[in-house]
Amino acid sequence: MTVHTAEYIRYRIPEDRSAEFLAAYTRAAPYLAASPHCVDYELSRCEEDFEHYILRITWTSTEDHLEGFRTSDLFPAFFAEIGPYVENIDEMRHYRPTAVHGPGSAVPSLYDWAGGAEAFSRLTDAFYARVVKDDRLAPLFEGLAPEHAEHVALWLAEVFGGPKTYSATQGGHGHMVAKHLGRHITEPQRRRWVNLIQDAADEAGLPTDAEFRSAFLAYVEWGTRLALYFSGPDAKPPAEQPVPKWNWGAAPPYQG
Structure with a gap:
C-alpha cells in the first residue's frame, strides 16, 4: 500500500496582509496541482485567530517533494508567488500517518x-x-x-x-x-x-x-x-491481506 507524506506549513499572517496572501496562494495553486508529485492540497484559516493559516500538501513522498517538485520547472513560478510570506512561517515539516486512524460517525458507512x-x-x-x-x-x-x-x-x-x-x-x-x-x-x-x-x-x-x-x-x-x-491460468495467489474496505467515492489501493 502506498503511504503518502503530508507537509504542513503554519503561517502567521497579519490581518492587513491576509487578502494578498490568499490571492498569492490562489495564483500559486495551479503549479502545485500540475505537479505529478502532489496528491492534493488545502489552505485553512484558523477560526479563533484569523492570523493563523495552515497549508497541507499531500506528496507522493518526502523525496518526491524535495527532489522532484522543488527541482522541477514548476517550482520557480510557485515560489515567486509565495516567497514573500516565507518569513511568516512558524513551522514547515513533513508528517507520515501512524496506525491510529479510522472513520468517524458523522458520515454513515x-x-x-x-x-x-x-x-x-x-x-x-x-x-x-x-x-x-x-x-x-x-x-x-x-x-x-x-x-x-x-x-x-x-x-x-x-x-x-x-x-x-x-x-x-x-x-x-x-x-x-x-x-x-x-x-x-x-x-x-x-x-x-x-x-x-x-x-x-x-x-x-x-x-x-x-x-x-x-x-x-x-x-x-x-x-x-x-x-x-x-481465475486465469497464469495467476499467482496474492500475499495474505485483510478484506478490502470500501467507502464513499474511494477505492483501496491493491497490492499484489
Whole structure:
C-alpha cells in the first residue's frame, strides 16, 4: 500500500496582509496541482485567530517533494508567488500517518446506508436466485454450497464497512481469492455477474441514490476484475491481506 507524506506549513499572517496572501496562494495553486508529485492540497484559516493559516500538501513522498517538485520547472513560478510570506512561517515539516486512524460517525458507512446485514442478505439471496437460472453463470456455480450466499453477504457487508464477521469466520482477502483460482472465468461471465448483482440490488431494495450506487458498482467492477484475473491460468495467489474496505467515492489501493 502506498503511504503518502503530508507537509504542513503554519503561517502567521497579519490581518492587513491576509487578502494578498490568499490571492498569492490562489495564483500559486495551479503549479502545485500540475505537479505529478502532489496528491492534493488545502489552505485553512484558523477560526479563533484569523492570523493563523495552515497549508497541507499531500506528496507522493518526502523525496518526491524535495527532489522532484522543488527541482522541477514548476517550482520557480510557485515560489515567486509565495516567497514573500516565507518569513511568516512558524513551522514547515513533513508528517507520515501512524496506525491510529479510522472513520468517524458523522458520515454513515456504505454498510449502514445500505440497510445493514439484512440488506446484504436480501441482496445475495436475490442474486444467487438469478445465478442458478442463468445460462452463462450457472456452470460456474454448479454444486453451490447452501451457505455460499450467506458467506458472500458477510463478505460484502465487511467490505462496505460492516462487522468483520467474514474475517473472523472465513479468513481475509486471500481466502476469497482462493475460491476463484483455476475457475477460468470469461469476460462475458464477469459482465453478466455485474449486471445481475445490479438487478438484485434493485430487487433487494438497496438505496438507489447516485452516490451509493456509484460506490457499490465501483467495488463490483474492481472485485470482479480481480476475480477474472485470479481465475486465469497464469495467476499467482496474492500475499495474505485483510478484506478490502470500501467507502464513499474511494477505492483501496491493491497490492499484489
